[in-house]
Amino acid sequence: MLNTGQPDGFKCTACGKCCSGLSEDYAVFLNDDDVHRLAQHFKCSSAEFAQRYCELSVVDVGQISLQLYTLKYTKNGQCVFLGEDNLCEVHEAKPMQCACGPFGLFWHGDRRYECMKDIDVPAEWDQSENTNDFVNGLAEARISDV
Numbered sequence: 301m302l303n304t305g306q307p308d309g310f311k312c313t314a315c316g317k318c319c320s321g322l323s324e325d326y327a328v329f330l331n332d333d334d335v336h337r338l339a340q341h342f343k344c345s346s347a348e349f350a351q352r353y354c355e356l357s358v359v360d361v362g363q364i365s366l367q368l369y370t371l372k373y374t375k376n377g378q379c380v381f382l383g384e385d386n387l388c389e390v391h392e393a394k395p396m397q398c399a400c401g402p403f404g405l406f407w408h409g410d411r412r413y414e415c416m417k418d419i420d421v422p423a424e425w426d427q428s429e430n431t432n433d434f435v436n437g438l439a440e441a442r443i444s445d446v
Contacts, residue, residue: 306401309418316386318401322373327357330369334395341393353380371395 322328330338339349354369372380379398381389388394 310401312401314386316378316382318398319379319382319386319388320377322371322377322379324357327355327370327373328379328395328397329357329359330354330371330395330397334397335369337393338390338395341390 335346335350335354338353339346342349344352350369353372355372356367357370359366359368374380379388381394383389388398
């Protein structure tokens with residue numbers, strides 16, 4: 301089961317670290333709902349949003365390679381929507397992966413950021429077993445659906 305919430309006691313410190321360090325190996329995946337919601341936020345079509353703000357990424361799941369949208373990031377690895385104040389410029393419409401924060405969707409038990417250090421997290425929130433299921437679900441909302 302995928303975790304889409306936050307553990308008790310977690311509070312975002314707006315440090316911007318979740319939104320930095322992005323790369324081909326650490327990306328923000330977008331599902332169909334994310335693309336449509338962000339396109340509405342920018343008052344453009346889903347295709348226009350994808351062209352401006354997304355990259356087409358190849359993700360290997362088992363023996364299958366999928367093409368999925370990921371958010372673009374700067375040369376420094378920051379999300380294109382991270383403001384100078386370390387706040388999300390699309391907060392009201394942010395992707396599900398971002399809304400889940402550091403303990404969501406792809407969390408594998410690591411404590412990458414200071415804000416995560418002393419939080420008690422249920423063992424079932426380790427998403428090691430669920431990542432492929434989530435990526436396979438994204439495949440249903442691939443480029444052809446946008």
